[in-house]
Amino acid sequence: MTEVELIELLTRNIPRHKGDLKIGIGDDCSVIRAGKKDILISCDSLVEDIHFKRKWASWDVWGAKIAAAALSDIAAKGGKPCYAWVNLSIPKNVSAKQTQTFYNGLLKILKKFKTTIAGGNITKSPKGFSAILTVWGEIASGKAMLRDKAKGGDTVYVSGVLGKNDFVKSPHIKLGQWLVKKGCRCAIDVSDGLLKDLGHIAKASKVKIVLNAEKLPHEGPLKKALTRGEDYVLAFTGRLPYSNRYHMVGEVKKGSSCVQVVDSKGNLLSFPNSGFDHRITG
Amino acid sequence: MTEVELIELLTRNIPRHKGDLKIGIGDDCSVIRAGKKDILISCDSLVEDIHFKRKWASWDVWGAKIAAAALSDIAAKGGKPCYAWVNLSIPKNVSAKQTQTFYNGLLKILKKFKTTIAGGNITKSPKGFSAILTVWGEIASGKAMLRDKAKGGDTVYVSGVLGKNDFVKSPHIKLGQWLVKKGCRCAIDVSDGLLKDLGHIAKASKVKIVLNAEKLPHEGPLKKALTRGEDYVLAFTGRLPYSNRYHMVGEVKKGSSCVQVVDSKGNLLSFPNSGFDHRITG
Incomplete structure (x- = not known):
């Protein structure tokens, strides 16, 4: 089953919008009404040996890649990125130093766009490094490009x-x-x-x-x-x-x-x- | 290096609060000012063979587990959960049917608390099923328990x-x-x-x-x-x-x-x- 088919199977009964949720599942970036602003939420994932191989580049490149991917979804809506949550799964064969290099690559892109890390998790991984980045952006209500x-x-x-x-x-x-x-x-x-x-x-x-x-x-x-x-x-x-x-x-x-x-x-x-x-x- | 030491290493220069971000890194649940409300954001991760083994229970139990964990962080702040983003990494030895069972377990808990899935990602995993759940909750400004x-x-x-x-x-x-x-x-x-x-x-x-x-x-x-x-x-x-x-x-x-x-x-x-x-x- 392909990604698209599986998503269709899992989410077919989930509403695309509801109340303050203007844009939900099915878009790369959710849009949620919050007073005079709309909040934009984008999630991106980066999995070793699926999306990248570590020998292709140094760890800071992969950190930068996931940050750029998540911010790009905010850019497409016309928003200002503000906060990010970083979830890492780290296998035995990735050191604290390598993890730090990844994190610094990610931080460099986030800082460039004044985006503050607001939370996340770190866990072990049975195999392969993986990262999920959630980004919060903001835009004046009703102005997001759709x-x-x-x-x-x-x-x-x-x-x-x-x-x-x-x-x-x-x-x-x-x-x-x-x-x-x-x-x-x-x-x-x-x-x-x-x-x-x-x-x-x-x-x-x-x-x-x-x-x-x-x-x-x-x-x-x-x-x-x-x-x-x-x-x-x-x-x-x-x-x-x-x-x-x-x-x-x-x-x-x-x-x-x-x-x-x-x-x-x-x-x-x-x-x-x-x-x-x-x-x-x- | 332990989880606490690694988090300390990675995040030591990241501010704990800043502008509308009242509670950031270092808490299980972020608190962000948005007009008359505060938004609560909680991320939880569940990794096969780290947090659970598939033989211990059926897949819907693991879906329910991560939903309960993420909502529990919202409960501790006194908030109302509203939206969730589901990120799944699926290895070859987990079928679409098993993934659906996991998803349904997760959905059952979310629905019970009127929480709508607003987005997420599905990718392949080199080994082991893993899920990251991000939940958005709301509370009147300044009322979150800290x-x-x-x-x-x-x-x-x-x-x-x-x-x-x-x-x-x-x-x-x-x-x-x-x-x-x-x-x-x-x-x-x-x-x-x-x-x-x-x-x-x-x-x-x-x-x-x-x-x-x-x-x-x-x-x-x-x-x-x-x-x-x-x-x-x-x-x-x-x-x-x-x-x-x-x-x-x-x-x-x-x-x-x-x-x-x-x-x-x-x-x-x-x-x-x-x-x-x-x-x-x-």
């Missing part, structure tokens, strides 16, 4: 080059906040590949998103750039002023919930099996 | 029998809320053994807590009942009316930060190495 706000006639933008897999680059917190000020209502961060992530917007907004292949800023093969995750750039829709902060890459049309890529002649390009859907259980 | 509010002259109470290790019993949410109404200012849930948990109150409040051995409701040997965790009863101090909801077990005195147990003749009983402090890293 997946269901794309409208026919909107332009589609991305905030950086795709396919770099540059997972420790700074999350686009400042840009997210700027977009909200400019009236942007719809955004997502690219963590599972642009096609899959824009697919969430197309589905939630019930629109067709058409991307122009030649306008997509990318490194390496286009297919890889569109279907690999962990770019942590923002993708968003609206009618925004010209800016060198982002690229216009396509348009939103009325129609069925789908994402299409066309070449300069208008021919439809095909990218089967786009985006990650990890197999979880047998 | 560890540093015990005062000389207070009575010490516990809300149930110690040593039962009855970890799937309902968390004492209703009692916590009732205690707040009665003016109780200081509480903790017994998750690491009464002596260790009251030690947190004694240290934070800079008081001496003296327990009367013959008044302590317990099952099995007294030492075990005082030093084993996972009872999830509440321990609290104050001057409360008589009630059959709790037992008077001792008193708070001015003095050094410590917890003592005396017998009926006033003789000091000794309980070395009281409470859990798990060894984590080499």
